[in-house]
Amino acid sequence: MSTRRKFIENITVSAIGLPLLSSSANLFASSTEKYDGPILKIAIMGLGSYGNRVAEAMLNCKKAKLVGVISGTPSKITKWQEKYGIPTKNCYNYDNFDAIKDNDDIDAVYVITPNGLHCEQAIRVAKAGKHVICEKPMGVNAKEGQRMVDACKAANVKLLIGYRMHYEPKTVHVIQMRKNGEFGQPKFFQGQSGFVIGDPTQWRLKKELSGGGAMMDIGIYSINGARYMLGEDPIWVTAQETKTDPVKFKEGIDETIQFQMGFPSGAVANCLSTYNMNNLDRFFMTGSKGWMEMKPSTGYGPIEGRTHKGELNQPHITHQTLQMDGMSELIFDGKQPIVPVDGEEGVKDMKIIDAVFLAAKTGDKVTINL
Numbered sequence: 001m002s003t004r005r006k007f008i009e010n011i012t013v014s015a016i017g018l019p020l021l022s023s024s025a026n027l028f029a030s031s032t033e034k035y036d037g038p039i040l041k042i043a044i045m046g047l048g049s050y051g052n053r054v055a056e057a058m059l060n061c062k063k064a065k066l067v068g069v070i071s072g073t074p075s076k077i078t079k080w081q082e083k084y085g086i087p088t089k090n091c092y093n094y095d096n097f098d099a100i101k102d103n104d105d106i107d108a109v110y111v112i113t114p115n116g117l118h119c120e121q122a123i124r125v126a127k128a129g130k131h132v133i134c135e136k137p138m139g140v141n142a143k144e145g146q147r148m149v150d151a152c153k154a155a156n157v158k159l160l161i162g163y164r165m166h167y168e169p170k171t172v173h174v175i176q177m178r179k180n181g182e183f184g185q186p187k188f189f190q191g192q193s194g195f196v197i198g199d200p201t202q203w204r205l206k207k208e209l210s211g212g213g214a215m216m217d218i219g220i221y222s223i224n225g226a227r228y229m230l231g232e233d234p235i236w237v238t239a240q241e242t243k244t245d246p247v248k249f250k251e252g253i254d255e256t257i258q259f260q261m262g263f264p265s266g267a268v269a270n271c272l273s274t275y276n277m278n279n280l281d282r283f284f285m286t287g288s289k290g291w292m293e294m295k296p297s298t299g300y301g302p303i304e305g306r307t308h309k310g311e312l313n314q315p316h317i318t319h320q321t322l323q324m325d326g327m328s329e330l331i332f333d334g335k336q337p338i339v340p341v342d343g344e345e346g347v348k349d350m351k352i353i354d355a356v357f358l359a360a361k362t363g364d365k366v367t368i369n370l
């Protein structure tokens, strides 16, 4: 059975009888309908592990299509050309991709390279007049994030960050419940994000390419999750760092950080980010009227969870398929997801990460103004 057919069947079966509350949920409810609107033509920059996942997911998109690549590895380009039918005129490397400005086949570039390269690459894409989709973390600090926002504004192109959870049906449902007041006043969020990282030579453990350790890579999910689950931005953070292996986790590469955030309403969050423990992918929130728990909460899915009202049973659909169709709708129709995915949203997370690092280093309670 083709992936496409399986996808449509899954949607059709899963969508029957379910109360679909969100715009992304409506997206898959109508996925069997014929679509003849605009299609976002995308080039992926960085053909690594996640780039491959996004490309596969886009095979099932109706509103976005992979049409080009930017890569430093010629053998990967050849493989992708064969697999995805990409013409040679849409293939670039890191030296010549500014020429993309003269290529009308490409509307947007999805930057999926190591974090430390995002900022300069995104700015070059913006200067070439193409929309930028950039993986999280958008850069290695808030200053870089703001430079990216400014460059995209100046070039009059969109800057979107790869926050796939903002399109994930169970997540969207819980956020909608919170917006409807079903949890009452949110009071406490707990986020646990981590895994044991392998190969000590990988770029994720090199400061110049990663910008930091677990916090940049996985802790950011607890930061972003706290904000979309509580529906507020934090005003202070405190943080404590633990390092058991200073050889693997060198200066500037955090292994484990526990951090706390305070919010204007008085709500608080308590989070853990680590590269040294498994089975940590869990969100919990309690409010004055109800609670929610998700585990796994941000992995590739299926996401699982429950609230005081029962199990979450929204269908699993490949996150990146929903994300890329959703981003196409955003770029062409201005249709916003339930939580923003724009550059400003990315800068907020970068400001919080900057504050967490400062708090962990100084031991101080650090005030944030987002």
Ligand code: NDP
Residues within 6 Å of the ligand: 045, 046, 047, 048, 049, 050, 051, 070, 071, 072, 073, 076, 112, 113, 114, 115, 117, 135, 136, 137, 162, 164, 203, 209, 217
């Ligand atoms: P990989 O190492 O698997 O791939 C990165 C790719 O970037 C490489 O394959 C390479 O592609 C290119 N690249 C360019 N310069 C360098 C360099 N100096 N060193 C290493 N690679 C380079 O990483 P991931 O795909 O796992 O991560 C890429 C980005 O995606 C990160 O920002 C990460 O945080 C994000 N990510 C997001 C996820 C999500 O769920 N949203 C999940 C996983 C990652 P080429 O050979 O084609 O040039």
